[in-house]
Amino acid sequence: MKQKEQPVDKVWRRYLRTRSVKDRNELVVRYGQLVHTHAARLSKKLPAQVSYDEICSAAFDGLIEAVEAYNPEHKAKFETFCQQRINGAVMDWLRGLDPQSRTVRTFEKKRLGIRERMDAETGRPPTHEEVARRMGVTQDRYDHLCRLSQLGKEVHFSAMEPQKERNGRGPSRSWDIGDRRGDDPATGISREMLTEYITRGxxxxxxxxxxxxxxxxxxxxxxxxxxxxxxSRVSQIHKDILQRLRHRFGHTLTEELVA
Incomplete structure (x- = not known):
């Protein structure tokens, strides 16, 4: 016979008293849906290279930290408290994927600004030596930071074409291959416009x-x-909305929403 699940309040009281790993893990499982909800929302905003499972893994680290650090005496609900920890853990993990430090990013921003100003002053692109002198850094330091600033940057396939093909007026080798599985940007714009129209009011x-x-x-x-x-309240709101919108738009509403 399946053992009846204990109330979460009771698990919390026991964990806060004993700090046992078993009780901590049970609390993590109880609140695991918060992780999946956060990861589901975030995965839609991040590049395809960042998988849903990877986001969940980082988010669970934040949930574990939240359970261990939570103090109910501060009167904050755990669901509210843990959202910040989960989000922070995911952001820390994403920053760890970035190969460029703040020093490199600051250097690159300053370098590009100086290049543009010197180009305007002299009427020609400045050399690396001239930019380094204007920035007040040694040539070795300049070259080292330039190399670091290129790490992790994407290179378009067109850069692999011979120079004469890129500058010529004739047909060049085409590296731009359409992704048939990708979404048409026009579809997303149409859905946004449709959503704005339907939800007006x-x-x-x-x-x-x-x-x-x-x-x-x-x-x-x-x-x-x-x-x-x-x-149940969400379900009732959803039902009420559909009844009102069907009165306005007819029976094609659902088809429009899920199109």
Whole structure:
């Protein structure tokens, strides 16, 4: 027979008293949906190279830290407290993927600014030696930071073409290959315009329910966690919205929303 799950408040009291790893892990499992909700939203905004599972892994590190650091005496709800920890852990992980330090980024920004000013002053592109002198750094230091600034940068395939092909007027070798699996940008713009039109006149809460359900593809339970509402309340809001919109737009509404 399956053992009945203990109330989360009881697990919290026991963990705060004993600090056992077993109770901590049970709390992490109980609040795991917060991680998946956060990762689902974030994965839609990040490049395809950053996978959903990788975001979840970093987010779970933040959730573990949140459980270990939480103090209920501060009167903050754990769900609110842990969101900052989860987000911070994911941001720290993403920053770790960036090969360039702040020093390199500052150097590159200053270098490009000086190059533009010297180009305007002299009417020609300045040499590396001239830029280094204007920046007040040694040539070795300048060359070293230039090399670091190129690390991790994307190189377009067109840069691999012979110089005469790139500068000529004739047809050049085409490296731009369309991704048939990719989304058409026009589709995204059309959906945004459609969403704006359909949700006109709705409250902010009602707009969020529609967007999170149809476009972000969250469940009613996940939407409730985001908006701090019960699942039944979210379902009722969704039902009320559809009834009002069907009265305005007819029975094609659902097809438009999921198109």
């Amino acid at each position: 709705l409250s902010r809460e009602e707009r969020l329910v529609l967007v999170l359900y149809y476009y972000e593809e969250l469940t009613m339970s996940e939407i409730g966690m985001v908006l701090k509402l019960s699942e």
